[in-house]
Amino acid sequence: MRSGESEEERGAGRVESGRVERDEVRVGSGKTLLLEVKDLTKHFPLPGRDRLLRAVNGVSFAVPQGLTFGLVGESGCGKSTLARLIVRLYKETAGSILFGGREITALRRRGLREFRRQAQMVFQDPYASLNPRMTVRATLIDPLRVYRVGTAREQEKRVEELLDLVGLDRRYAPRYPHEFSGGQRQRIGIARALALNPRLIVLDEPVSALDVSVQAQILNLLADLQQKLGLTYLFISHDLSVVEYMCDHVAVMYLGRIAEKGARADIFQQRRHPYTQALLSAVPAPGGAAGRQIILGGDPPSPADPPAGCYFNPRCPQADTVCRWDPPPPLKALSDTHAVACHLV
Numbered sequence: 001m002r003s004g005e006s007e008e009e010r011g012a013g014r015v016e017s018g019r020v021e022r023d024e025v026r027v028g029s030g031k032t033l034l035l036e037v038k039d040l041t042k043h044f045p046l047p048g049r050d051r052l053l054r055a056v057n058g059v060s061f062a063v064p065q066g067l068t069f070g071l072v073g074e075s076g077c078g079k080s081t082l083a084r085l086i087v088r089l090y091k092e093t094a095g096s097i098l099f100g101g102r103e104i105t106a107l108r109r110r111g112l113r114e115f116r117r118q119a120q121m122v123f124q125d126p127y128a129s130l131n132p133r134m135t136v137r138a139t140l141i142d143p144l145r146v147y148r149v150g151t152a153r154e155q156e157k158r159v160e161e162l163l164d165l166v167g168l169d170r171r172y173a174p175r176y177p178h179e180f181s182g183g184q185r186q187r188i189g190i191a192r193a194l195a196l197n198p199r200l201i202v203l204d205e206p207v208s209a210l211d212v213s214v215q216a217q218i219l220n221l222l223a224d225l226q227q228k229l230g231l232t233y234l235f236i237s238h239d240l241s242v243v244e245y246m247c248d249h250v251a252v253m254y255l256g257r258i259a260e261k262g263a264r265a266d267i268f269q270q271r272r273h274p275y276t277q278a279l280l281s282a283v284p285a286p287g288g289a290a291g292r293q294i295i296l297g298g299d300p301p302s303p304a305d306p307p308a309g310c311y312f313n314p315r316c317p318q319a320d321t322v323c324r325w326d327p328p329p330p331l332k333a334l335s336d337t338h339a340v341a342c343h344l345v
Contacts, residue, residue, distance in 0.1 A: 031064035033062045033098075034063055034065040034099065034199060034200060035069075035099055035234070037082075037097055038060050038096040038098070039094065040058070040085060040094075040095035040096070041057055041092065041094040042055045042056040042078075042085055046304055053304045054306060055256055056078045056256045057256040057257050058095070059095075059257065061249075061258065061261055064232075065199075065230075066232055067248040068232075069235065069247065070236070070243040070246065070247030071235070071251050071253060072240060072251070073238065073254055074300055077300075078253055083121065099115060099118070100118075117196045118198050119200040119201075120194070121204065122190055122201060122204065124204050124205035124206065124209055126188075127209075129185075130189065132176065135173065136172055136175055136188055137156075137174060140162050140173075140188075140191055140192055140195055143195045144158060144196070147196060159173055162192075163191060165194060166191045166225075167221060168187055181214075183210055183211075183214035190218075194225070200231075200232045200234065203233055206218065206222070207237075208238070235247055244264065248264060249264065249337070250262065252275065252276045254300075255311040256303055256306075256311075258331060259276060259312065259341055260272065260341065262335075262337050263337040263338070266335070268280065272338075272340045273340050273341070273345070274294075274312065274318050275316070278295075278296050281294040282294075294317065296315045296317075297315055309324045309327070309328065318344055329343045
């Protein structure tokens, strides 16, 4: 048993039989937009003449202040690349990113430094995202020192506050990452992301590497922190049940494009894109009731060699001639919150 393992059992929220419960969040009108992504594109060069891996292709969406926007899709659809573009770990090929109404793609040095103070990221693997040679105290103080926040005494006090926020004992500050369980390490990663009081946190598969019961605890913790601190989340996951629990708005990605986006109810109750319908048909129904699962043929195409027409047409059970030869369909608004990119809708 790892040191402090009992702390994991204590958790930080409401957990019963591995299930999480959260009050319904209704998306109000007139919300201030914190993040706006417009026609964002990222292509990576490949060996050979004019060969490109088209990881992200013309993605557009907006994230209201204080809410959670989810990105969901199969592995390789471009979710994580999109996350890294937003926090400026990658340079975009084309497109625009507005943060608080300010264009950030052109930021350099001082402007980029200030933006990164306001937009932090929690990574998927809690084992790889922490420096094994740094104690918890050093990990949490590091961003404060880089940004010259507070005196040494104030920084020590901030470390204690952060450990309290994420449900860890203050006595853990001198310990190293190998002394903690996976869930505890992810709490440390969340505390590090909170150190500079950011406005936006990008969560890239934050619970996929954890056991189910620990996932519930971390999700409850994130929901509590959002309510307490007024945080805005960009939440990336392939787990639809987690996305439904956490997110107010959802975008479904396929091969670097958004196939469908909308409020949570639009996606989970009124989905219109054949790909979204197939994804959600694979989710077990409550109580074990059997539903009609849509089986897609073939494998996802390579982003280095996307098909002609709609990118989904080789696997789409409803595809016809227009899907195979017309340009990829743009997102069409079905309501104020719901949009679908499909020739047949």
